[in-house]
Amino acid sequence: MVEPQWLNEEEKRAWHAFVAAGSLVNRRLDQQLKDDVGITHLQYEILVRLEAAQDREMRMSGLADALLNSKSGLTYQITQLEKAGLVTRRSCTSDVRAVYAVLTDAGRRMLERAAPDHVALVRKLLIDVLTPQQLATVADGLGEVVRRIQDGEPGAAR
Template structure:
Protein backbone atom coordinates (compact mmCIF):
# COMPACT_ATOMS: atom_id res chain seq x y z
CA UNK A 1 0.00 0.00 0.00
CA UNK A 2 1.33 3.43 -0.97
CA UNK A 3 2.27 5.95 1.71
CA UNK A 4 -0.49 8.59 2.03
CA UNK A 5 0.24 12.10 0.86
CA UNK A 6 -0.11 13.94 4.15
CA UNK A 7 -1.56 17.44 4.21
CA UNK A 8 0.93 20.27 4.37
CA UNK A 9 0.40 23.18 6.75
CA UNK A 10 -1.67 25.28 4.32
CA UNK A 11 -3.78 22.29 3.23
CA UNK A 12 -4.43 21.38 6.87
CA UNK A 13 -5.41 24.99 7.61
CA UNK A 14 -7.91 24.92 4.72
CA UNK A 15 -9.32 21.54 5.76
CA UNK A 16 -9.74 22.52 9.41
CA UNK A 17 -11.35 25.85 8.47
CA UNK A 18 -13.78 24.04 6.14
CA UNK A 19 -14.78 21.48 8.79
CA UNK A 20 -15.16 24.08 11.55
CA UNK A 21 -17.05 26.61 9.41
CA UNK A 22 -19.41 23.95 8.03
CA UNK A 23 -20.22 22.63 11.50
CA UNK A 24 -20.65 26.05 13.10
CA UNK A 25 -22.76 27.50 10.28
CA UNK A 26 -25.04 24.43 10.15
CA UNK A 27 -25.43 24.40 13.94
CA UNK A 28 -26.32 28.12 14.06
CA UNK A 29 -28.78 27.85 11.14
CA UNK A 30 -30.42 24.81 12.71
CA UNK A 31 -30.77 26.55 16.08
CA UNK A 32 -32.14 29.76 14.54
CA UNK A 33 -34.83 27.87 12.61
CA UNK A 34 -35.80 25.78 15.64
CA UNK A 35 -36.02 28.90 17.81
CA UNK A 36 -37.90 31.01 15.24
CA UNK A 37 -40.33 28.54 13.66
CA UNK A 38 -39.76 25.08 15.18
CA UNK A 39 -38.24 23.26 12.22
CA UNK A 40 -34.73 22.01 11.47
CA UNK A 41 -32.42 23.29 8.77
CA UNK A 42 -32.96 20.07 6.78
CA UNK A 43 -36.74 20.46 7.07
CA UNK A 44 -36.41 24.04 5.86
CA UNK A 45 -34.41 22.85 2.84
CA UNK A 46 -37.11 20.26 2.08
CA UNK A 47 -39.76 23.00 2.10
CA UNK A 48 -37.57 25.21 -0.14
CA UNK A 49 -37.12 22.41 -2.71
CA UNK A 50 -40.83 21.61 -2.74
CA UNK A 51 -41.78 25.28 -3.08
CA UNK A 52 -39.51 25.60 -6.12
CA UNK A 53 -40.75 22.41 -7.78
CA UNK A 54 -43.46 22.21 -10.41
CA UNK A 55 -46.85 21.89 -8.69
CA UNK A 56 -44.97 22.19 -5.36
CA UNK A 57 -44.26 18.44 -5.36
CA UNK A 58 -41.33 16.12 -5.93
CA UNK A 59 -40.84 12.39 -6.15
CA UNK A 60 -39.31 11.26 -2.85
CA UNK A 61 -36.28 9.64 -4.52
CA UNK A 62 -35.56 12.81 -6.48
CA UNK A 63 -35.96 14.94 -3.37
CA UNK A 64 -33.53 12.71 -1.46
CA UNK A 65 -31.02 13.04 -4.29
CA UNK A 66 -31.45 16.83 -4.47
CA UNK A 67 -30.85 17.13 -0.73
CA UNK A 68 -27.92 14.68 -0.77
CA UNK A 69 -29.80 12.62 1.81
CA UNK A 70 -30.69 8.95 2.17
CA UNK A 71 -34.19 7.81 1.25
CA UNK A 72 -34.77 6.53 4.80
CA UNK A 73 -33.53 9.81 6.29
CA UNK A 74 -35.83 11.77 4.01
CA UNK A 75 -38.77 9.50 4.84
CA UNK A 76 -38.30 10.30 8.53
CA UNK A 77 -38.18 14.06 7.84
CA UNK A 78 -41.24 13.94 5.59
CA UNK A 79 -43.11 12.04 8.31
CA UNK A 80 -42.28 14.81 10.79
CA UNK A 81 -43.35 17.52 8.33
CA UNK A 82 -46.52 15.57 7.54
CA UNK A 83 -47.40 15.37 11.26
CA UNK A 84 -47.01 19.15 11.41
CA UNK A 85 -49.31 19.57 8.38
CA UNK A 86 -46.56 21.14 6.26
CA UNK A 87 -46.29 18.35 3.68
CA UNK A 88 -48.49 15.54 2.41
CA UNK A 89 -47.62 12.44 0.42
CA UNK A 90 -49.33 11.13 -2.65
CA UNK A 91 -48.78 8.01 -4.67
CA UNK A 92 -48.28 8.02 -8.41
CA UNK A 93 -51.11 6.37 -10.36
CA UNK A 94 -48.74 5.26 -13.15
CA UNK A 95 -45.97 3.85 -10.88
CA UNK A 96 -47.03 2.15 -7.65
CA UNK A 97 -43.47 2.44 -6.28
CA UNK A 98 -43.35 6.22 -6.68
CA UNK A 99 -44.36 8.46 -3.79
CA UNK A 100 -44.45 12.23 -4.04
CA UNK A 101 -43.98 14.80 -1.26
CA UNK A 102 -46.33 17.74 -1.70
CA UNK A 103 -46.02 21.14 -0.02
CA UNK A 104 -49.24 22.18 1.73
CA UNK A 105 -50.50 25.74 2.14
CA UNK A 106 -49.39 25.54 5.78
CA UNK A 107 -45.94 24.47 4.57
CA UNK A 108 -45.81 27.42 2.21
CA UNK A 109 -46.80 29.73 5.05
CA UNK A 110 -44.10 28.22 7.27
CA UNK A 111 -41.51 28.83 4.57
CA UNK A 112 -42.64 32.45 4.19
CA UNK A 113 -42.28 32.96 7.96
CA UNK A 114 -38.93 31.17 8.18
CA UNK A 115 -37.17 32.62 5.12
CA UNK A 116 -36.45 36.19 6.28
CA UNK A 117 -34.66 35.15 9.48
CA UNK A 118 -32.87 32.32 7.72
CA UNK A 119 -31.57 34.52 4.90
CA UNK A 120 -30.52 37.22 7.37
CA UNK A 121 -28.45 34.68 9.32
CA UNK A 122 -26.92 33.19 6.14
CA UNK A 123 -25.85 36.73 5.25
CA UNK A 124 -24.46 37.42 8.72
CA UNK A 125 -22.56 34.13 9.01
CA UNK A 126 -21.19 33.77 5.49
CA UNK A 127 -22.16 36.12 2.69
CA UNK A 128 -21.34 39.45 4.38
CA UNK A 129 -18.15 38.07 5.99
CA UNK A 130 -16.48 37.37 2.64
CA UNK A 131 -15.46 39.75 -0.11
CA UNK A 132 -17.10 39.16 -3.51
CA UNK A 133 -13.82 37.61 -4.71
CA UNK A 134 -13.62 35.26 -1.70
CA UNK A 135 -17.27 34.32 -2.16
CA UNK A 136 -16.68 33.47 -5.84
CA UNK A 137 -13.62 31.40 -4.89
CA UNK A 138 -15.56 29.47 -2.24
CA UNK A 139 -18.45 28.86 -4.64
CA UNK A 140 -16.11 27.72 -7.42
CA UNK A 141 -14.00 25.49 -5.21
CA UNK A 142 -16.83 23.83 -3.31
CA UNK A 143 -18.82 23.53 -6.53
CA UNK A 144 -15.93 21.53 -7.97
CA UNK A 145 -15.87 19.28 -4.89
CA UNK A 146 -19.61 18.61 -5.22
CA UNK A 147 -19.32 17.95 -8.95
CA UNK A 148 -16.50 15.44 -8.52
CA UNK A 149 -18.36 13.59 -5.80
CA UNK A 150 -21.57 13.49 -7.80
CA UNK A 151 -19.66 12.26 -10.82
CA UNK A 152 -18.24 9.45 -8.69
CA UNK A 153 -14.69 10.72 -9.01
CA UNK A 154 -13.95 11.16 -5.29
CA UNK A 155 -10.51 9.82 -4.65
CA UNK A 156 -9.29 10.27 -8.22
CA UNK A 157 -7.37 13.16 -9.62
CA UNK A 158 -8.54 14.70 -12.88
CA UNK A 159 -5.71 15.52 -15.28
Protein backbone atom coordinates in the same frame (compact mmCIF):
# COMPACT_ATOMS: atom_id res chain seq x y z
CA MET B 1 0.10 -0.37 0.49
CA VAL B 2 0.53 3.17 -0.84
CA GLU B 3 1.89 5.70 1.63
CA PRO B 4 -0.70 8.47 2.21
CA GLN B 5 0.15 11.97 1.06
CA TRP B 6 -0.21 13.83 4.36
CA LEU B 7 -1.58 17.34 4.42
CA ASN B 8 0.88 20.18 4.66
CA GLU B 9 0.24 23.07 7.06
CA GLU B 10 -1.71 25.21 4.55
CA GLU B 11 -3.81 22.20 3.47
CA LYS B 12 -4.56 21.37 7.13
CA ARG B 13 -5.50 24.99 7.76
CA ALA B 14 -7.95 24.91 4.83
CA TRP B 15 -9.40 21.54 5.86
CA HIS B 16 -9.88 22.53 9.50
CA ALA B 17 -11.46 25.85 8.52
CA PHE B 18 -13.85 24.08 6.14
CA VAL B 19 -14.92 21.52 8.76
CA ALA B 20 -15.29 24.09 11.54
CA ALA B 21 -17.14 26.66 9.41
CA GLY B 22 -19.52 24.05 8.01
CA SER B 23 -20.35 22.72 11.46
CA LEU B 24 -20.74 26.13 13.09
CA VAL B 25 -22.86 27.62 10.30
CA ASN B 26 -25.14 24.58 10.18
CA ARG B 27 -25.49 24.53 13.97
CA ARG B 28 -26.41 28.24 14.11
CA LEU B 29 -28.89 27.95 11.22
CA ASP B 30 -30.47 24.87 12.77
CA GLN B 31 -30.83 26.57 16.17
CA GLN B 32 -32.28 29.76 14.66
CA LEU B 33 -34.92 27.85 12.71
CA LYS B 34 -35.83 25.66 15.70
CA ASP B 35 -36.15 28.72 17.95
CA ASP B 36 -38.07 30.84 15.43
CA VAL B 37 -40.40 28.37 13.69
CA GLY B 38 -39.83 24.92 15.22
CA ILE B 39 -38.20 23.14 12.27
CA THR B 40 -34.66 21.98 11.54
CA HIS B 41 -32.38 23.33 8.84
CA LEU B 42 -32.84 20.10 6.85
CA GLN B 43 -36.62 20.41 7.13
CA TYR B 44 -36.37 24.01 5.93
CA GLU B 45 -34.34 22.86 2.91
CA ILE B 46 -36.99 20.23 2.13
CA LEU B 47 -39.68 22.90 2.15
CA VAL B 48 -37.54 25.18 -0.05
CA ARG B 49 -37.02 22.39 -2.62
CA LEU B 50 -40.73 21.58 -2.68
CA GLU B 51 -41.66 25.26 -3.04
CA ALA B 52 -39.38 25.56 -6.07
CA ALA B 53 -40.61 22.34 -7.71
CA GLN B 54 -43.31 22.17 -10.35
CA ASP B 55 -46.71 21.86 -8.65
CA ARG B 56 -44.86 22.17 -5.31
CA GLU B 57 -44.14 18.43 -5.28
CA MET B 58 -41.21 16.08 -5.85
CA ARG B 59 -40.74 12.36 -6.05
CA MET B 60 -39.23 11.24 -2.74
CA SER B 61 -36.21 9.58 -4.38
CA GLY B 62 -35.46 12.75 -6.37
CA LEU B 63 -35.85 14.90 -3.28
CA ALA B 64 -33.43 12.67 -1.35
CA ASP B 65 -30.91 12.96 -4.19
CA ALA B 66 -31.32 16.74 -4.40
CA LEU B 67 -30.71 17.07 -0.66
CA LEU B 68 -27.82 14.59 -0.68
CA ASN B 69 -29.72 12.58 1.92
CA SER B 70 -30.58 8.91 2.29
CA LYS B 71 -34.07 7.79 1.33
CA SER B 72 -34.68 6.49 4.85
CA GLY B 73 -33.46 9.76 6.40
CA LEU B 74 -35.73 11.73 4.10
CA THR B 75 -38.69 9.48 4.91
CA TYR B 76 -38.22 10.29 8.62
CA GLN B 77 -38.07 14.03 7.91
CA ILE B 78 -41.14 13.93 5.66
CA THR B 79 -43.02 12.06 8.39
CA GLN B 80 -42.17 14.84 10.86
CA LEU B 81 -43.22 17.54 8.40
CA GLU B 82 -46.40 15.63 7.60
CA LYS B 83 -47.29 15.44 11.31
CA ALA B 84 -46.87 19.22 11.46
CA GLY B 85 -49.16 19.63 8.44
CA LEU B 86 -46.42 21.17 6.29
CA VAL B 87 -46.30 18.43 3.64
CA THR B 88 -48.42 15.54 2.47
CA ARG B 89 -47.54 12.45 0.50
CA ARG B 90 -49.25 11.17 -2.57
CA SER B 91 -48.86 8.01 -4.60
CA CYS B 92 -48.11 8.10 -8.29
CA THR B 93 -50.93 6.77 -10.45
CA SER B 94 -48.54 5.51 -13.16
CA ASP B 95 -45.88 3.94 -10.89
CA VAL B 96 -47.03 2.27 -7.67
CA ARG B 97 -43.47 2.39 -6.27
CA ALA B 98 -43.25 6.18 -6.55
CA VAL B 99 -44.29 8.44 -3.70
CA TYR B 100 -44.35 12.22 -3.93
CA ALA B 101 -43.87 14.78 -1.18
CA VAL B 102 -46.22 17.74 -1.64
CA LEU B 103 -45.90 21.14 0.03
CA THR B 104 -49.11 22.19 1.75
CA ASP B 105 -50.41 25.74 2.09
CA ALA B 106 -49.31 25.60 5.74
CA GLY B 107 -45.82 24.60 4.57
CA ARG B 108 -45.75 27.55 2.19
CA ARG B 109 -46.79 29.91 5.01
CA MET B 110 -44.06 28.40 7.22
CA LEU B 111 -41.49 29.23 4.55
CA GLU B 112 -42.81 32.78 4.26
CA ARG B 113 -42.38 33.20 8.04
CA ALA B 114 -38.99 31.47 8.25
CA ALA B 115 -37.22 32.77 5.13
CA PRO B 116 -36.53 36.43 6.04
CA ASP B 117 -34.70 35.70 9.31
CA HIS B 118 -33.04 32.60 7.86
CA VAL B 119 -31.63 34.50 4.87
CA ALA B 120 -30.54 37.34 7.17
CA LEU B 121 -28.57 34.85 9.27
CA VAL B 122 -27.04 33.22 6.17
CA ARG B 123 -25.89 36.70 5.14
CA LYS B 124 -24.54 37.48 8.62
CA LEU B 125 -22.68 34.17 9.02
CA LEU B 126 -21.28 33.72 5.51
CA ILE B 127 -22.23 36.00 2.64
CA ASP B 128 -21.42 39.36 4.23
CA VAL B 129 -18.24 38.02 5.89
CA LEU B 130 -16.55 37.28 2.58
CA THR B 131 -15.51 39.65 -0.17
CA PRO B 132 -17.15 39.07 -3.57
CA GLN B 133 -13.88 37.50 -4.78
CA GLN B 134 -13.69 35.16 -1.76
CA LEU B 135 -17.34 34.22 -2.23
CA ALA B 136 -16.74 33.39 -5.91
CA THR B 137 -13.66 31.33 -4.99
CA VAL B 138 -15.57 29.39 -2.33
CA ALA B 139 -18.48 28.75 -4.71
CA ASP B 140 -16.17 27.67 -7.54
CA GLY B 141 -13.97 25.47 -5.37
CA LEU B 142 -16.73 23.74 -3.45
CA GLY B 143 -18.81 23.45 -6.61
CA GLU B 144 -15.92 21.54 -8.18
CA VAL B 145 -15.69 19.24 -5.14
CA VAL B 146 -19.41 18.46 -5.44
CA ARG B 147 -19.19 17.90 -9.19
CA ARG B 148 -16.27 15.46 -8.87
CA ILE B 149 -17.88 13.48 -6.09
CA GLN B 150 -21.24 13.28 -7.85
CA ASP B 151 -19.61 12.35 -11.16
CA GLY B 152 -17.56 9.66 -9.43
CA GLU B 153 -14.29 10.88 -10.92
CA PRO B 154 -11.14 8.94 -10.02
CA GLY B 155 -9.54 10.28 -6.89
CA ALA B 156 -12.75 11.88 -5.62
CA ALA B 157 -14.05 10.61 -2.30
CA ARG B 158 -17.32 8.75 -2.31
